[in-house]
Amino acid sequence: MSTAASSTPKGARARARIEVTAAIKEQARRQLAADGAAKLSLRAVARDLGVVSSALYRYFPSRDDLLTALIIDAYNAVGESAETARDEHADAGPRDRWTAVCEAVRQWALTHPHEYALIHGSPVPGYTAPETTIPAAARVGQVFIGILRDAHQGLGVAKPPLPADLRPEAERMAADFAPDLPPETVAALIAAWAQLYGLIGFEVFGQFNRVVEDRDRFFRHAVSQLAHGVGLVYPQTGPTAAAPR
Amino acid sequence: MSTAASSTPKGARARARIEVTAAIKEQARRQLAADGAAKLSLRAVARDLGVVSSALYRYFPSRDDLLTALIIDAYNAVGESAETARDEHADAGPRDRWTAVCEAVRQWALTHPHEYALIHGSPVPGYTAPETTIPAAARVGQVFIGILRDAHQGLGVAKPPLPADLRPEAERMAADFAPDLPPETVAALIAAWAQLYGLIGFEVFGQFNRVVEDRDRFFRHAVSQLAHGVGLVYPQTGPTAAAPR
DNA sequence: CAAAAAAGAGAGCACTGCTCTTGCAATAGA
DNA sequence: TCTATTGCAAGAGCAGTGCTCTCTTTTTTG
Structure with a gap:
């Protein structure tokens, strides 16, 4: 409400969440392109993102x-x-x-x-x-x-x-x-x-x-x-x- | 080469090997039908066959x-x-x-x-x-x-x-x-x-x-x-x- | 009959998805 | 502005996976 634009309505936290979600998907897509869906690993995505695996579960339940x-x-x-x-x-x-x-x-x-x-x-x-x-x-x-x-x-x-x-x-x-x-x-x-x-x-x-x-x-x-x-x-x-x- | 017949040429061991191989495939096919290829697990097949998982590697290298x-x-x-x-x-x-x-x-x-x-x-x-x-x-x-x-x-x-x-x-x-x-x-x-x-x-x-x-x-x-x-x-x-x- | 080959058991490694608890930081309400 | 709440990441841990290695037993073969 404080910041004007309609695309980024919430504060810094919400914006960060969007960005992280996108980064996860992007990295996952990279793995997908490289090795296929069955080898897509949450842990590997987390590793490449420099984050611990359990953190991803804040963004995707599974x-x-x-x-x-x-x-x-x-x-x-x-x-x-x-x-x-x-x-x-x-x-x-x-x-x-x-x-x-x-x-x-x-x-x-x-x-x-x-x-x-x-x-x-x-x-x-x-x-x-x-x-x-x-x-x-x-x-x-x-x-x-x-x-x-x-x-x-x-x-x-x-x-x-x-x-x-x-x-x-x-x-x-x-x-x-x-x-x-x-x-x-x-x-x-x-x-x-x-x-x-x-x-x-x-x-x-x-x-x-x-x-x-x-x-x-x-x-x-x-x-x-x-x-x-x-x-x-x-x-x-x-x-x-x-x-x- | 040595023994004559073409259908059951070797001894009891060779016959057993054929049977075990068939049993493994049959059990694997059961799992496949139930859960699909990606959930097909060597360990589960071995378990259902009452055998230890490493034994399967005598029949299928991977x-x-x-x-x-x-x-x-x-x-x-x-x-x-x-x-x-x-x-x-x-x-x-x-x-x-x-x-x-x-x-x-x-x-x-x-x-x-x-x-x-x-x-x-x-x-x-x-x-x-x-x-x-x-x-x-x-x-x-x-x-x-x-x-x-x-x-x-x-x-x-x-x-x-x-x-x-x-x-x-x-x-x-x-x-x-x-x-x-x-x-x-x-x-x-x-x-x-x-x-x-x-x-x-x-x-x-x-x-x-x-x-x-x-x-x-x-x-x-x-x-x-x-x-x-x-x-x-x-x-x-x-x-x-x-x-x- | 002894040597060689084959088979199974079991331990172990590195990896997976997922859960739970703990501490920290940003947000929101008073 | 201070405080209570909420969101987030870290870390440990569980159960499961494919696969390898060693060891013992059994069968086949020379």
Whole structure:
């Protein structure tokens, strides 16, 4: 109250707390990048910070809470990458924007493999992410939804096929996530979303070693096919152009 | 070299060693299923086996070696599931066989989530799978290749699109993995392979929680689209049938 | 039958997450 | 401004981990 600004409302102690919390996360992220989540040790973080290990428990009640904080940060980082890519391609068509966002997510994953593993690898042992992570986790998906929303206000978007027995589920998903999009599109989008992370995961986790060499081109083509699958069709995009009648 | 028989060549000691090794793996697999890879503890396995922890090191030089053994077993288990599904649908058309194999892999993953995480989740910290795992890891892929091989000897298979700049890579991959298949098909197959594991991973790791409810139908449709993508097209399968001219 | 190899037991080292108590410093209320 | 409260870090300690080493017993082998 005494100091004016709104960003640092409390006294020196509160400010210090914020800084220390950030320093802990930063150091933890460094260890994460170096050795992976399972070798992330509270004691090592404390050691590197020149502080005793029990002191960290004033900031994070447990190792899992530290991990949760890092998970949220990771979701936000990849979400921000996606949003930036979208904004930088605001003038491009929906399909190019789609490609750019996929590429951005991939690049983030390749640059931060351990953080990617944290959010899209096997959940850390017996650990289930708390609800706090949900909004951060949704950001990338929202970007994709936005792209398709835009596409639907223009032209050049087709309705993906949808079997009759999946229609109720597709309508439910559409109502939950994008009421302004057709159920066909929402269902296809969710599938494409999962498949995108399959492609990225295989590359990040080394499953493509000795299999795919020219990964840039391979990914670009796969993503183009995914775009096709959600209805983002160029007027003339090859022999398999979707032709909804 | 000296003793003749191939199944139980050595004396009682060698037989005991095989049994103990199997018991260790079995107990470890139990712990894995219960708590996940990161909580798998050599000491706990030894305790449950009524033996002192250092004794296990006579059988597995390190915890990572135990994990590697479990990884190989897991690859073989899912590979066997895939092969069984293929054989049980030997009379069906390639597309139905494709669907059956995908479904089998998914079911195995849902039944053994922690083992699935072992082979397709984030690699255990700082751990890189040794070359020993390669043949076991390839089994599922071989099943898919076989299905497409069969399909190419019959009808009802289309060539997926392939951009010109990806053709060299596609030809290289085809030469490496399936010289008798067209490069277009091999490239599409590898993409579909990764995407399949994206779908399964999202389901196993809970990313579909609160998103997809009717997962059986959703998966079935997605897999049908994947089949379409690799050229396994029914004569009349909807508006987006591939039509290579 | 004796020498060699294999297996288990047990102690011990360095490390982990986490808890609890103790002393110190910053804050807030009178 | 003085004092009571609160926040923080330090240190010791517990139970657990992977792994190594030595020692004894048992089995195999020459």
